Structures are given as C-alpha cells and as structure tokens.
Amino acid sequence: MTETIADDIVAGTRRVPVSRAYRFELVKLVSQWRIRLLVLACWIAPALFVAAVSQQSTLPSDTLFGRWMHATGWAGSLVVLGFAGTWALPLLASVVAGDVFACEDRLGTWRHLLVAVRSPRRIFAAKALASLTVILLLVAGLACSSAAGGVVAVGNQPLVGLDGHLLTPADAGGRVLLAWVCVLAPTLALAAIGLLGSVALGRSPMGLLLPALVALAMQLAQMLPLPVAVRLALPGYAFTAWNGLFTSPAQLGPLLIGIVVSLVWAATATVLAYLLFLRRDFTNLSYDGSGRRAITTGLLPLAGLTALTVAVVAVATPSMGSGIEQDKVQRSVATAFAHLYRIQTQQLNRPAVTEAHLRVTAACNKSGGQVAPQGAGNDWRCVITWHLPGVEAAGTAIYQLDVASDGRFVADGDGPKEVNGYFLVRTPTGDAPNPLWQFDGNVELLDTTLKG
Template identity: 40%
Template sequence: MTQPITQPMTTGQSAPVRTVGPDHVARRLPGPLTALRWEVRKLRAQYRARAVLLVAVLAPVAIVVVIHGQSRPPKDTLFGRFAIDNGFALSLLVLGFASQWVLPLLTAIVAGDVFASEDQHGTWKTVLTRSTSRSRLFWAKTITAGAFATLVLVLLAVSTIASSWMIVGHQPLIGLSGQTIPAGTALQLVAASWAMMLPPMLAFTCLAILLSVWSRNPAVGIAAPVVLAMVMQLVGALGGVEAIRPFLVTTSFEAWHGLLTEPRFSGPLIEGLLVSGGWCVASLATAFVLLRRRDITGG
C-alpha cells in the first residue's frame, strides 16, 4: 500500500501540511487532450503554418483577378472557356489546377514536418518524458495535421468561391453535359466539388506523415508527397494503365466531375472515398509501427 507523501515544513512556516496521496497524483496526470493542445499550440506558433493559411486566403483572389482580366479565356482547360464571364466556372477552373499541384503541397508543408521536426531538433526524449506515450503523441500530431489540412481547404474554397462570385459574377453555369445549371444549384455543386477534395487531401496528409516518420527529414517529408503527386498525375495520364488508375490518390481529385453532368453519377465519389481511406489507413498504420519501434535514446 502506497504511503501518502507529506511535504516537509521549514522553520517559521505556519501553513498547514498538505498530504499528497496516490489519488491526488493520478488526478494531476495529463489527460488525453493535453498532447493535442500542445501540438496545436506549437502549430499556431509556426510562421510557416501562418504563411500557408495566408496564401490560402489571398492567392485565390489574385488568381481570379488575373484570369478575369485576360482578353481570351484558357479554352484548353476544363471550364476555362467560360471562366472569364462566369464565376462558378472560374471557381471550378481554380479547383482543377489546385487539385493537381497545390493541395498536396499545402498539406505536406505541415504534415511532412510534424514528426521529422522532432528528429531535426533532437526533442524526442523531451516530449516523451512529459507524462505522455508514443501512441498519444502520434495521434495528437496526426489529428493536428489533418485538422490543418481541412482548414486550408476550407479557406481556399471560401476565398475562391467568394472572390469569383463578387469579381466575375454568378450567372447560370453550363455543365459538362451542356446543360444549364441555375445559379443557386451551381453554388451548391461548386461548394460540394470543393468539399470532395478533402478525402484525397487527407490521404496525402497521411502519406506525408508516413514519409516524415520514415525519413526523419523535414525536406523529404514535405517534398516527397508533392513529387509522388506529380508522378501519379503522369501515370494516370498514360494509356494502358486503366487497371491501376482507380487506385491512385490523384484520381480521387477528379471525382467531382460527376456532379456537373446530367444525369449525375456518384461512382467515382464512392471509389475516391474508398481509395483515399485505404491510403490513409495503410500510411498511418505503417507510420505508427515505425514510430513504436524507433529507438529515441539518441535524441
């Protein structure tokens, strides 16, 4: 039976003696949310994360202004033909570009560094001796990275749709089947199209986490997911790869096309959810095993 710990009282003190028993010690141990709050606090202090959020808000406005000021529309891109005169088409044009090159980069800037930074600064022993476990720390960092990716996507979507609406207009949209979509319905479909970017974006987030844990190098954790996204884009554009194309994360970025046809189809959306979920599970499971088996005695 554990004896209560009695704090000694120095000469001249008149304060009552406090007894700290086992129950009091247990109550002072950090709860499950402590590690999460700590990771969120560290992320909020990073200038890199603030810069990404600022870019997500301001960059779409600049892009909308530049495209709207062009004398000729970019006809070689999806919805580019109507981008100059239709705000919804311009929002979808930006969405198509962002899904190919921008979204994997924006999420990897934080997710690719969230674990590797501990190796870079040699702080593993410090963070793991603050009454927390590897499992708790792993999920705290993972949730923080996923929440950041979600926030970036929301800011990017809101900024793009709002600036396109105000600068270009909100005329009825011409869909992929040539049908006319009323403005109210078009707004809902454009917002839904942006929302459909979240599953593959989270898949790249988990992939960046895996590379961050495996490489222990922030540069690899950030750059490698972007390179892999480019490789997947190129492979998906090749002929004769129909068997593997559905399993590429980048293919899920195209699932929103089914919302703009008549009749609409949801097959690619379901496949995208399953594929993105599979990449998330595989990446996180591998990263978790690697972190659990890591020897952190060196720092």
C-alpha cells in the first residue's frame, strides 16, 4: 500500500521545465558579487581604457593596431581584442564556467537542487546555458564598450589594414564586429573545458583554473616552432586568426579552420562533462571528483581529439612546415609598402600614384643570407624597390623585420630618412604619423588559403 502511494506521488509530480531551471541558475550566477563586478568591468573598463590611451602621446605600438589608435576609433577595439584573447577571455571562462558545478559541491546543496529540479539532465542543461549566457554578456560588453570608447574619443575614421590597404569606416566597423564574433568559438571551447573541470574535479580549485591553464598551454605552443597543421589544430589559434580579416583579400582559411576546431572542442568537452555528471554520486557529501574517471572520460578523449584534428588538418592542408617562406614574406612586405606609400603620398600632397605604377618589389633574407630564408625570427631584412612615373631612378628602402610564428610581422624602417626615417611627417595640416616608419603585416601561412 505504501509503495503504491509513493508511486502515485512520483507519477503525479510535475517536472520542472529546463526554462525555469535556467532562469533559476541565471539568477544564482548574476547574484554573485564577482559576476556583477565582471559585468560592470567588461561594460565600462574597455571604453575608459581606449579613450584614455587614445589621448596619450605614446601609443602601444608593439600591440597589433596600437599605432593607429590616434587615427581611428576602431583600432582601440582591436587592441582590446588582442588583450582579451590572451588573458581576459580565458579568465572569464574560468570564473564563470569553471565554478558553475563546483560551487554546489562546496556548499553541499546538490540534494536540495535534485529535490527541486528532479532531473540531473535538466540541471546540467540549465547550468550550461546559464554560464553560456553570462559569458556572451561579458564578451558583448568588451566588444561594445571598446568600440564605443574609441569612436567617441577618436572618431569613426578609416582603418589601415594589415596589408596597408585602407578600410572605410563602415567596412572597418563590420570587420571589427566580425572579429569579436569569431573569438566566441575558442571562448566557448574554454568554457566547455571549464564545465568539464568543474564536474570532474569537484570542489578542487584546479577545476576553476583549468580553462586558464589550457589557454596558457596553447599560447606557449603557438610560440614554439610547430608545424602549421599543429597550430591550426589547437582551438587557441582562433584567438589570433582574426588578423586575416584585415587583409585584402581576407585570409579566411586559417580563421575558418580555427573556428571549426574550436567548435568541435566545445561540443566534445560539453558531452564529456555531461556524461561525467550523469555518472557522479550525489549521495556522498564529501565527493571531490573521481581521478580515474576524470582521466579516462575527460583527459584521454581530448588528447585523442587533438591527435585527430592534427591528422585531419595535416591532410586537408599539407603544410607541415612553419608556413613562413621567403616568397611569402617578400610578397606581404611589398604589398603593404605599396598601399602605405600611397597613404604617405596623400599626406604629403604629392601627385597620386597607384600600386601598378609603383611596381613595388621586395628582396628579403634571414641573418644576412647565412641561414635558410624561412621560419620566424627577428633577423629578417628586406630591401624594397619601387618606381615613380616619370622618374628614371628607382627608389629603395630598408626594413628590419620581426616575424612571429603566427605569421604576424613588424617592419621597422632603416632608411632612407626621407621615407621611413622619422615617426612623424609634416603635412599641410600639421604633423601626422608616418605610415612607412613602422608597420604591421601578416604572412599567409597556408599555401592554399580561402579567399574572401
């Protein structure tokens, strides 16, 4: 009789829908003081930072697009994006997703939550969606705040791309927005790793730190002389692959591969976290994660996924070298110089020229020709030659290049002084930054990159 009554009560109990559990988990997250501080910081701090730096006489020229913060408001948002991909986004994923399950272990509230929701599956879905919502809110704050701060402080001006071509304000704004959207993919991958760590390691602080540690490991890997296929197979590559959006034509191949790899990692880590969560023991109040299960169900599948993505990318894009070769460096440097020379010509109010008239070429070597001209390093040297209409003698300029392993390079002018010897040039409207003094560029790492 008692069993029949109990069965009737269970059968008559109405299940709590995922939407209601999601709202409950979202309220729990945003009620935490550290989440509220993060939201305020992401929606206010970038605007103040960009506006303050844009008014300074010294700019972060060692940062991508940093030297253009005086010229256009869109550059500041890209500076913030570069910093966010390195530090801010991994930390946000750690704080939000890395603690969403572990907090219940610390407080000992699993039994209360199970009684209220009555389904581990809906609990997992609600917590995952709530953490995703908060992370999207934080990323949106970084993007909107930095863009608004730059446009208000400097103005909606054209932006110089990584190959020297000039982007209209509308085009620049659209690409900046697209760049922020693209970094959502690796951010979701880190958030999924945070969910996995939070489930597998319980109340251990390692679960909270796992996304940041994984991001740090991927950054270190990108600094090593690894083959291009290995770099593209790591989800962290998408944090820098957005650079390809600011060339003409856009270098979309590495970016699309990085996004796909990141989404595969996000899906895999979320499924692993879900399976671990359904198998855990909620009756043990001292449960602190299962080491063996975390390795067999969490670590080993991700290691296998890494090997699989490396193999797939290596077959799809046969680029097992560094991707940085002499002809690619020469082509990138010559293209950027030709575009920037036209900008300098307009600044100095000289007769207009086109890239076809200039016929710019570059001759680059590494370590003075003592080593093979390939691979990253700060020992690249380029001699650029161009021609002006009606002038018989060709012009030449020398640049020292520091080429990073991800293909980004900084070209530092080494003469003549009339071309790239001074930071400022005197224009009819006053002094302005010399675009040929120092400029950034991007080497196309893949031999066959999708064009867009």
